[in-house]
Amino acid sequence: MRRKGKPFALLAVTMILTTILYGCSGSGAKPAASGADTAAKGNDTAAAAPSKDKVEITWLVRTDPNMIDWEKEMIDGFQKEHPNITVKLEQIPQAEIDQRLTTMIASGKVPDVWSSNWANSGFATYKKMGALLDLTPYVKKDQAALSTINQNIMNIYQIDGKIYGIPMLSIGxxxxxxxxxxxxxxxxxxxxxxxxxxxxxxxxxxxxxxxxxxxxxxxxxxxxxxxxxxxxxxxxxxxxxxxxxxxxxxxxxxxxxxxxxxxxxxxxxxxxxxxxxxxxxxxxxxxxxxxxxxxxxxxxxxxxxxxxxxxxxxxxxxxxxxxxxxxxxxxxxxxxLFVDPWNISAKSKHPAESWELIKYLVDPKNGGKKFMEKTSATPADTSLAEQWYKQIADKTGMKIEDIKTLNEGAIKNGRExxxxxxxxxxxxxxxxxxxxxxxxxxxxxxxxxxxxxxxxxxxxxxx
Structure with missing residues (x-):
């Protein structure tokens, strides 16, 4: 699996560039929309519209008591906005994710929405298995919803002009x-x-x-x-x-x-x-x-x-x-550096509905913001950077500028x-x-x- 034009070797450079994500979010950095649009060119497959029939999708997460409240809140809020879509939450201990995911993929009984990096194996493994859906048509359709995710971070999950994941966090x-x-x-x-x-x-x-x-x-x-x-x-x-x-x-x-x-x-x-x-x-x-x-x-x-x-x-x-x-x-x-994406299984029977859930989870005014507030995880979204600095400063008693310095330094000295x-x-x-x-x-x-x-x-x- 080799990235044409943006090989994995460039990830260190890519992540160095993401200092603009937190260090100078108003610096005029190009948002993900322009990068997604470029990636989508040549891929004319239209994104399917969500069904009006009642469907059920599975959201696979790690067993984590620090995140369960957010997960339940997301499901409740999402189902109110999409009454025809039921989200089934499936929790798996981190140590078991690789084995159970491999079994799921082999049997075709895959989760609809999950993160390919929440295991010992990561994105490269699951991409090579053909387990990840090409999200390019959906990204192209909903560019505005992803406009504040920095383009450089979006590029991490872009291979051969196709996008396979939407970043939710970026931590050092x-x-x-x-x-x-x-x-x-x-x-x-x-x-x-x-x-x-x-x-x-x-x-x-x-x-x-x-x-x-x-x-x-x-x-x-x-x-x-x-x-x-x-x-x-x-x-x-x-x-x-x-x-x-x-x-x-x-x-x-x-x-x-x-x-x-x-x-x-x-x-x-x-x-x-x-x-x-x-x-x-x-x-x-x-x-x-x-x-x-x-x-x-x-x-x-x-x-x-x-x-x-x-x-x-x-x-x-x-x-x-x-x-x-x-x-x-x-x-x-x-x-x-750990940049985690949300992915959709290539064999998902409900990709359009799964995409609606991902948009809800990364929305900086909703899921993305609440994820950061409840977990203190470093957001991948530029619009949440200043709030995250303040949140961590309040919890640690450290200065806001010190948290900013720490995070920028981690990105500068980091690689995926x-x-x-x-x-x-x-x-x-x-x-x-x-x-x-x-x-x-x-x-x-x-x-x-x-x-x-x-x-x-x-x-x-x-x-």
Missing amino acids: SFLFYNKELFDKAGVPYPTVNWDDTSWNFQKMLENAKKLSSDIGNADKQVFGVFNSMSANLQSWMFGGDFFKPEAYTSAVMGEPAVLTNKANKEAIQFNVDLIQKEKVAPNQTTIDAVSAIGDPFLTGRVAMVINGGWGFWAYQPAKFKWGVAPIPYHDGRKIA ADNHLIDKFSVISNTINQTIAGVWNGQKSVDDGLAEIDKNLRSLNLK
């Missing part, structure tokens, strides 16, 4: 920290400036040492830091990558770069040292045990956590004040997540994870672990 990766633990230890809060080279991994380690306490006492221990990102995304932070650039342009993993990119070893060794040498980070066994009680950060067992921007809503229930900082600086640092771009990434991820847990727990050396990962990835022979 950050370091979240417990302000109360920082205050107790007398540690200053980290910067919000991504270009501040003094906020590097060595400085993070120094802070983690001061913030760690009672290590070894399972009932009291507090770890200074936990990097929750995958091994490959940790390598990105050090300028490394388990895969070659062409893997992201072709959506085919190809020959891995696990052993040829020297930054990979530096990144993995650093995290191992946090766990095994410095004792300021939990190993996988400890994380599993703590997670049985609750989220390690929310329970106060971790002072700093590196995580995706979903932390903005996942950490709202915290009983303590928390803040947000950049991923520490390192030469060549890149961080993961690996699982969104490489086909069969669920298999790839499982292969890596089978080995990396032993590395984190000290059962395998970094060299042996990386060699094993390289060997196992090559044995997949993915094409």
Whole structure:
């Protein structure tokens, strides 16, 4: 699956350009309508009109208590506006989405509306399976409804002149920290400036040492830091990558770069040292045990956590004040961006009605706005940017301009997540994870672990 004219390799450039999304939404950036119109040229298939008969469509979502209220509100509101369309909500735990979706697609009993990036496998995998409907005719018909979604973000899901997804959110990766633990230890809060080279991994380690306490006492221990990102995304932070650039342009993993990119070893060794040498980070066994009680950060067992921007809503229930900082600086640092779309199944029996639901979900005066308000997820819609800055500032006690700086920096230093771009990434991820847990727990050396990962990835022979 290769993008003609806009290959996956350009996603990093594309996402850098999206600084206009939040940084200067009034800068005259072209809205999605013009890009959608260009994409629609040459595709004269007319969008079907919604039926006047009573129909039922299925909306597949992840099981998430933070989002259920919004989902129910959307269904109620949508059905009032479209009394002939019944929306059936189907919830699946994230860990089960890949397996169950694959079964659904194979059997033809597919959900009508869902997000291809809400699983370990992502957009590339489901596009290559032929599971996604070409939305170009609908986008062409309803350009005005999508006019405030930035064109650059819309282009992420445009392949060979056809559009396969409508972005609903665009989030980066950050370091979240417990302000109360920082205050107790007398540690200053980290910067919000991504270009501040003094906020590097060595400085993070120094802070983690001061913030760690009672290590070894399972009932009291507090770890200074936990990097929750995958091994490959940790390598990105050090300028490394388990895969070659062409893997992201072709959506085919190809020959891995696990052993040829020297930054990979530096990144993995650093995290191992946090766990095994410095004792300021939990190993996988400890994380599993703590997670049985609750989220390690929310329970106060971790002072700093590196995580995706979903932390903005996942950490709202915290009983303590928390803040947000950049991923520490390192030469060549890149961080993961997660731009999630709404999609319609290629085999949907009711595509026109499903399209009406998607329009309702992304409407910046309705679904899109309420999604942001209820979840604090970073919106993909330019018209909601300033409101999001204020909302996050109010929840964190941080300044509006600081939130803006953090988000713009994440976009500038980011690239679209690996699982969104490489086909069969669920298999790839499982292969890596089978080995990396032993590395984190000290059962395998970094060299042996990386060699094993390289060997196992090559044995997949993915094409």
